[in-house]
Amino acid sequence: MDDPRATRLVETVLRCYPARWRRRHGEEAAELAALLIRDGTPAGSVAWSYLAGAARERLTSRPGRRLSTVACALLVAACSLGVSAGLLASAAPARAASTSQAHGPAQCRPGSPEPVPGVTPAMSRPQVIIWAAGHGRSC
Protein backbone atom coordinates (compact mmCIF):
# COMPACT_ATOMS: atom_id res chain seq x y z
CA MET A 1 0.00 0.00 0.00
CA ASP A 2 1.45 3.33 -1.07
CA ASP A 3 -0.84 5.50 1.02
CA PRO A 4 0.40 5.35 4.62
CA ARG A 5 -3.05 6.30 5.93
CA ALA A 6 -4.63 3.33 4.12
CA THR A 7 -1.88 1.06 5.48
CA ARG A 8 -2.51 2.29 9.03
CA LEU A 9 -6.27 1.91 8.64
CA VAL A 10 -6.04 -1.68 7.41
CA GLU A 11 -3.42 -2.59 10.05
CA THR A 12 -5.64 -1.15 12.78
CA VAL A 13 -8.67 -3.09 11.57
CA LEU A 14 -6.66 -6.32 11.24
CA ARG A 15 -5.77 -5.95 14.93
CA CYS A 16 -9.47 -6.46 15.71
CA TYR A 17 -9.19 -10.12 14.67
CA PRO A 18 -8.34 -12.72 17.32
CA ALA A 19 -4.59 -13.45 17.68
CA ARG A 20 -5.08 -16.99 16.40
CA TRP A 21 -6.58 -15.61 13.15
CA ARG A 22 -3.81 -12.97 12.81
CA ARG A 23 -1.10 -15.60 13.18
CA ARG A 24 -2.67 -17.63 10.39
CA HIS A 25 -3.91 -14.99 7.93
CA GLY A 26 -2.47 -11.67 9.15
CA GLU A 27 0.41 -11.19 6.70
CA GLU A 28 -1.52 -12.51 3.73
CA ALA A 29 -4.53 -10.36 4.63
CA ALA A 30 -2.37 -7.22 4.73
CA GLU A 31 -0.83 -8.10 1.36
CA LEU A 32 -4.26 -8.83 -0.12
CA ALA A 33 -5.51 -5.44 1.11
CA ALA A 34 -2.52 -3.75 -0.54
CA LEU A 35 -3.22 -5.51 -3.85
CA LEU A 36 -6.93 -4.66 -3.77
CA ILE A 37 -6.23 -0.99 -2.98
CA ARG A 38 -3.64 -0.89 -5.76
CA ASP A 39 -6.33 -2.25 -8.14
CA GLY A 40 -8.62 0.66 -7.21
CA THR A 41 -10.75 -0.75 -4.39
CA PRO A 42 -11.34 2.05 -1.84
CA ALA A 43 -9.30 1.55 1.35
CA GLY A 44 -12.43 2.24 3.41
CA SER A 45 -14.28 -0.57 1.70
CA VAL A 46 -11.42 -3.02 2.32
CA ALA A 47 -11.20 -1.91 5.97
CA TRP A 48 -14.97 -2.22 6.41
CA SER A 49 -14.95 -5.75 4.98
CA TYR A 50 -12.18 -6.76 7.40
CA LEU A 51 -14.00 -5.08 10.30
CA ALA A 52 -17.20 -7.02 9.56
CA GLY A 53 -15.11 -10.18 9.20
CA ALA A 54 -13.44 -9.54 12.56
CA ALA A 55 -16.84 -9.07 14.22
CA ARG A 56 -18.10 -12.31 12.68
CA GLU A 57 -14.92 -14.10 13.70
CA ARG A 58 -15.32 -12.97 17.32
CA LEU A 59 -19.02 -13.82 17.41
CA THR A 60 -18.60 -17.28 15.89
CA SER A 61 -19.13 -19.78 18.66
CA ARG A 62 -16.30 -22.18 19.33
CA PRO A 63 -16.56 -25.08 21.83
CA GLY A 64 -14.42 -23.31 24.45
CA ARG A 65 -15.92 -19.92 23.80
CA ARG A 66 -19.51 -21.12 24.18
CA LEU A 67 -18.95 -21.76 27.89
CA SER A 68 -17.55 -18.28 28.49
CA THR A 69 -20.45 -16.75 26.52
CA VAL A 70 -22.93 -18.60 28.74
CA ALA A 71 -21.01 -17.48 31.85
CA CYS A 72 -21.09 -13.85 30.64
CA ALA A 73 -24.82 -14.07 29.89
CA LEU A 74 -25.49 -15.48 33.38
CA LEU A 75 -23.40 -12.73 34.97
CA VAL A 76 -25.28 -10.03 33.05
CA ALA A 77 -28.63 -11.61 34.00
CA ALA A 78 -27.60 -11.81 37.67
CA CYS A 79 -26.45 -8.18 37.65
CA SER A 80 -29.66 -6.95 36.03
CA LEU A 81 -31.74 -8.96 38.55
CA GLY A 82 -29.73 -7.47 41.39
CA VAL A 83 -30.24 -3.94 40.07
CA SER A 84 -34.00 -4.55 39.60
CA ALA A 85 -34.31 -5.97 43.12
CA GLY A 86 -32.37 -3.03 44.52
CA LEU A 87 -34.63 -0.56 42.70
CA LEU A 88 -37.76 -2.36 43.94
CA ALA A 89 -36.45 -2.47 47.50
CA SER A 90 -35.66 1.25 47.46
CA ALA A 91 -39.02 2.13 45.84
CA ALA A 92 -41.22 0.03 48.19
CA PRO A 93 -40.68 2.02 51.45
CA ALA A 94 -41.16 5.26 49.57
CA ARG A 95 -44.44 4.02 48.10
CA ALA A 96 -45.58 2.77 51.52
CA ALA A 97 -44.78 6.13 53.08
CA SER A 98 -46.71 8.03 50.39
CA THR A 99 -49.71 5.67 50.77
CA SER A 100 -49.85 6.03 54.53
CA GLN A 101 -49.66 9.81 54.18
CA ALA A 102 -52.66 9.80 51.84
CA HIS A 103 -54.98 7.51 53.83
CA GLY A 104 -53.66 7.63 57.37
CA PRO A 105 -51.57 5.01 59.17
CA ALA A 106 -54.43 3.23 60.99
CA GLN A 107 -55.98 1.79 57.78
CA CYS A 108 -52.97 -0.39 57.11
CA ARG A 109 -53.32 -2.19 60.40
CA PRO A 110 -55.61 -5.21 60.27
CA GLY A 111 -58.50 -5.43 62.64
CA SER A 112 -58.14 -1.85 63.76
CA PRO A 113 -61.11 -1.36 66.12
CA GLU A 114 -61.05 2.41 65.89
CA PRO A 115 -62.82 4.05 62.96
CA VAL A 116 -60.37 6.09 60.95
CA PRO A 117 -61.22 9.76 61.06
CA GLY A 118 -61.88 11.31 57.66
CA VAL A 119 -62.38 7.98 55.87
CA THR A 120 -65.84 6.65 55.01
CA PRO A 121 -66.67 3.07 56.07
CA ALA A 122 -67.35 2.08 52.43
CA MET A 123 -63.78 2.93 51.46
CA SER A 124 -62.11 1.39 54.47
CA ARG A 125 -63.98 -1.94 54.38
CA PRO A 126 -62.61 -3.49 51.17
CA GLN A 127 -59.07 -2.78 52.26
CA VAL A 128 -59.55 -4.77 55.47
CA ILE A 129 -61.21 -7.65 53.60
CA ILE A 130 -58.39 -7.87 51.05
CA TRP A 131 -55.76 -7.85 53.76
CA ALA A 132 -57.64 -10.47 55.78
CA ALA A 133 -58.08 -12.72 52.74
CA GLY A 134 -54.39 -12.53 51.90
CA HIS A 135 -53.40 -13.03 55.51
CA GLY A 136 -55.67 -16.06 55.92
CA ARG A 137 -54.23 -17.72 52.82
CA SER A 138 -50.66 -17.26 53.91
CA CYS A 139 -51.37 -18.85 57.27
Added chain:
Amino acid sequence: MSRQDGRAGQNALRRVGEASVLILISLADGPKHGYALIQDIKQLADVELGPGTLYGALDRLERLGLIEPLPADDRRHPYRITAPGAAALRVHLDSLERVSAAGRLRLRLGGI
Protein backbone atom coordinates in the same frame (compact mmCIF):
# COMPACT_ATOMS: atom_id res chain seq x y z
CA MET B 1 -17.48 -40.33 -2.66
CA SER B 2 -21.11 -41.47 -2.23
CA ARG B 3 -24.18 -39.47 -3.18
CA GLN B 4 -25.16 -39.34 0.50
CA ASP B 5 -21.85 -37.67 1.44
CA GLY B 6 -22.46 -35.20 -1.33
CA ARG B 7 -25.91 -34.43 0.11
CA ALA B 8 -24.45 -33.86 3.58
CA GLY B 9 -21.86 -31.53 2.08
CA GLN B 10 -24.56 -29.75 0.12
CA ASN B 11 -26.59 -29.14 3.29
CA ALA B 12 -23.48 -27.64 4.88
CA LEU B 13 -22.96 -25.58 1.73
CA ARG B 14 -26.51 -24.17 1.96
CA ARG B 15 -25.79 -22.99 5.48
CA VAL B 16 -22.48 -21.29 4.71
CA GLY B 17 -23.89 -19.15 1.91
CA GLU B 18 -23.27 -17.91 -1.58
CA ALA B 19 -19.65 -16.81 -1.06
CA SER B 20 -18.67 -20.37 -0.16
CA VAL B 21 -20.34 -21.78 -3.27
CA LEU B 22 -18.51 -19.23 -5.43
CA ILE B 23 -15.20 -20.13 -3.78
CA LEU B 24 -15.78 -23.84 -4.41
CA ILE B 25 -16.66 -23.13 -8.05
CA SER B 26 -13.49 -21.05 -8.39
CA LEU B 27 -11.35 -23.79 -6.82
CA ALA B 28 -12.93 -26.49 -8.99
CA ASP B 29 -10.38 -25.93 -11.78
CA GLY B 30 -7.32 -25.81 -9.53
CA PRO B 31 -5.79 -24.36 -6.33
CA LYS B 32 -5.84 -20.58 -5.79
CA HIS B 33 -4.85 -18.10 -3.07
CA GLY B 34 -6.99 -15.24 -1.73
CA TYR B 35 -6.24 -12.58 -4.32
CA ALA B 36 -6.61 -15.00 -7.25
CA LEU B 37 -9.94 -16.18 -5.80
CA ILE B 38 -11.29 -12.62 -5.57
CA GLN B 39 -10.21 -11.85 -9.15
CA ASP B 40 -11.63 -15.11 -10.52
CA ILE B 41 -14.99 -14.73 -8.74
CA LYS B 42 -15.26 -11.17 -10.02
CA GLN B 43 -14.71 -12.45 -13.56
CA LEU B 44 -16.94 -15.51 -13.42
CA ALA B 45 -19.89 -14.22 -11.39
CA ASP B 46 -19.46 -10.44 -11.43
CA VAL B 47 -19.39 -10.53 -7.62
CA GLU B 48 -16.83 -8.48 -5.70
CA LEU B 49 -16.04 -10.59 -2.65
CA GLY B 50 -14.74 -8.51 0.26
CA PRO B 51 -11.51 -9.80 1.83
CA GLY B 52 -13.21 -10.20 5.22
CA THR B 53 -15.98 -12.28 3.67
CA LEU B 54 -13.39 -14.32 1.77
CA TYR B 55 -11.37 -15.33 4.84
CA GLY B 56 -14.54 -16.11 6.83
CA ALA B 57 -15.80 -18.38 4.06
CA LEU B 58 -12.38 -20.04 3.60
CA ASP B 59 -12.20 -20.84 7.33
CA ARG B 60 -15.74 -22.27 7.35
CA LEU B 61 -15.12 -24.39 4.25
CA GLU B 62 -11.88 -25.69 5.74
CA ARG B 63 -13.61 -26.58 9.02
CA LEU B 64 -16.22 -28.50 7.01
CA GLY B 65 -13.48 -30.37 5.17
CA LEU B 66 -14.65 -29.07 1.78
CA ILE B 67 -11.32 -27.34 1.02
CA GLU B 68 -7.77 -27.71 2.36
CA PRO B 69 -4.79 -25.35 2.54
CA LEU B 70 -1.63 -26.13 0.60
CA PRO B 71 1.88 -25.24 1.81
CA ALA B 72 2.36 -21.46 1.85
CA ASP B 73 3.86 -19.88 -1.25
CA ASP B 74 5.74 -16.90 0.24
CA ARG B 75 3.04 -15.19 2.31
CA ARG B 76 0.14 -16.55 0.26
CA HIS B 77 -1.75 -19.67 1.28
CA PRO B 78 -3.26 -21.47 -1.70
CA TYR B 79 -6.34 -23.64 -1.13
CA ARG B 80 -7.65 -26.60 -3.06
CA ILE B 81 -11.04 -28.28 -3.16
CA THR B 82 -11.24 -31.70 -1.46
CA ALA B 83 -13.14 -34.75 -2.75
CA PRO B 84 -16.06 -34.13 -0.34
CA GLY B 85 -16.02 -30.47 -1.45
CA ALA B 86 -16.26 -31.47 -5.11
CA ALA B 87 -19.10 -33.90 -4.35
CA ALA B 88 -20.99 -31.26 -2.34
CA LEU B 89 -20.55 -28.72 -5.12
CA ARG B 90 -21.79 -31.20 -7.74
CA VAL B 91 -24.95 -32.00 -5.74
CA HIS B 92 -25.54 -28.30 -5.06
CA LEU B 93 -25.19 -27.36 -8.74
CA ASP B 94 -27.51 -30.25 -9.76
CA SER B 95 -30.08 -28.94 -7.31
CA LEU B 96 -29.72 -25.38 -8.65
CA GLU B 97 -30.19 -26.70 -12.19
CA ARG B 98 -33.41 -28.50 -11.20
CA VAL B 99 -34.77 -25.39 -9.48
CA SER B 100 -33.76 -23.23 -12.43
CA ALA B 101 -35.47 -25.57 -14.93
CA ALA B 102 -38.64 -25.67 -12.82
CA GLY B 103 -38.63 -21.88 -12.60
CA ARG B 104 -38.28 -21.47 -16.36
CA LEU B 105 -41.04 -24.03 -17.00
CA ARG B 106 -43.42 -22.25 -14.63
CA LEU B 107 -42.68 -18.91 -16.25
CA ARG B 108 -43.57 -20.47 -19.64
CA LEU B 109 -46.75 -22.07 -18.28
CA GLY B 110 -47.77 -18.81 -16.68
CA GLY B 111 -47.27 -17.04 -20.00
CA ILE B 112 -45.14 -14.37 -18.39
